Amino acid sequence: xxxxxxxxxxxxxxxxxxxxxxxxxxxxxxxxxxxxxxxxxxxxxxxxxxxxxxxxxxxxxxxxxxxxxxxxxxxxxxxxxxxxxxxxxxxxxxxxxxxxxxxxxxxxxxx
Amino acid sequence: xxxxxxxxxxxxxxxxxxxxxxxxxxxxxxxxxxxxxxxxxxxxxxxxxxxxxxxxxxxxxxxxxxxxxxxxxxxxxxxxxxxxxxxxxxxxxxxxxxxxxxxxxxxxxxxxxxxxxxx
Numbered sequence: 414x415x416x417x418x419x420x421x422x423x424x425x426x427x428x429x430x431x432x433x434x435x436x437x438x439x440x441x442x443x444x445x446x447x448x449x450x451x452x453x454x455x456x457x458x459x460x461x462x463x464x465x466x467x468x469x470x471x472x473x474x475x476x477x478x479x480x481x482x483x484x485x486x487x488x489x490x491x492x493x494x495x496x497x498x499x500x501x502x503x504x505x506x507x508x509x510x511x512x513x514x515x516x517x518x519x520x521x522x523x524x
Numbered sequence: 525x526x527x528x529x530x531x532x533x534x535x536x537x538x539x540x541x542x543x544x545x546x547x548x549x550x551x552x553x554x555x556x557x558x559x560x561x562x563x564x565x566x567x568x569x570x571x572x573x574x575x576x577x578x579x580x581x582x583x584x585x586x587x588x589x590x591x592x593x594x595x596x597x598x599x600x601x602x603x604x605x606x607x608x609x610x611x612x613x614x615x616x617x618x619x620x621x622x623x624x625x626x627x628x629x630x631x632x633x634x635x636x637x638x639x640x641x642x643x
Contacts, residue, residue, distance in 0.1 A: 446627045450569070457618055457636050458561075458569065463629035501569055505627040509585040513571040513627070515561075 416441060417502050417516035424522040425492045433519045435485045435502030441514055445505040447485040449478055450515075452499040461500070462487060489521070497523045526551035528619050528634035535640050536613075542606040542641075546619030546634055549600065553577050557622030558595060558602040559630060562615040570615075574622055575602060609641045 418436045425431040435447065449462035460469050462478040465485065475490045485504075489496055502516035532544040546558070559574040573583035575593040583591045587606070595602040606613060616636040622628030 446625065448627055448629045450630070457633040458630075459633070460629050460631050463623075464625065464627075469629075469631065503569075503571075503627065511582065512584055513574075515569040515571060518568040 441506040443483040530637040
């Protein structure tokens with residue numbers, strides 16, 4: 414069971430800005446950096462953002478990340494059809510001797 | 525370019541042990557975390573655990589009693605054993621590489637392999 418909560422879905426029209434939230438607690442997001450993964454249909458997840466707001470090489474700057482307290486957000490500006498995918502946040506959790514936790518996932522639909 | 529490739533039996537019987545191997549090519553084994561993540565059909569991601577290249581491990585507390593990971597640096601591969609499987613362990617299993625960091629980012633992933641637990 415995930416300890417990071419995300420909205421199950423989000424949507425927008427091409428060109429719009431979409432924001433996905435990820436809510437955690439003091440033992441995970443409140444204490445540790447957040448990563449984000451994008452999973453296109455039928456494929457393996459891909460690292461989209463790390464250390465809250467850093468983009469790996471090749472990830473468009475339309476994607477941005479932020480963190481405040483025990484919550485994090487991923488924003489997609491200038492939404493494109495190829496952004497239709499599932500998005501998962503993730504963080505290290507300091508409880509129970511430490512372990513990695515993923516968010517519940519958000520399905521982004523481009524209308 | 526780093527590539528990871530899982531191999532596993534597609535079908536495992538309940539109560540048996542599931543064994544998976546991940547072959548790594550195109551990069552060094554050192555200074556990385558070698559990880560297993562799974563995804564039940566239509567559901568979210570679950571971290572199973574990782575093994576640092578030096579051999580130290582960290583497992584998901586909910587699976588810890590059934591998980592064993594190992595690494596064979598001479599073959600550039602690492603493995604997962606999950607014992608006493610049930611239908612709840614049916615999932616796509618991914619191997620991935622984790623970079624150093626407090627929350628290790630998993631920057632390269634295998635394509636995933638579906639393992640079904642059924643008699």
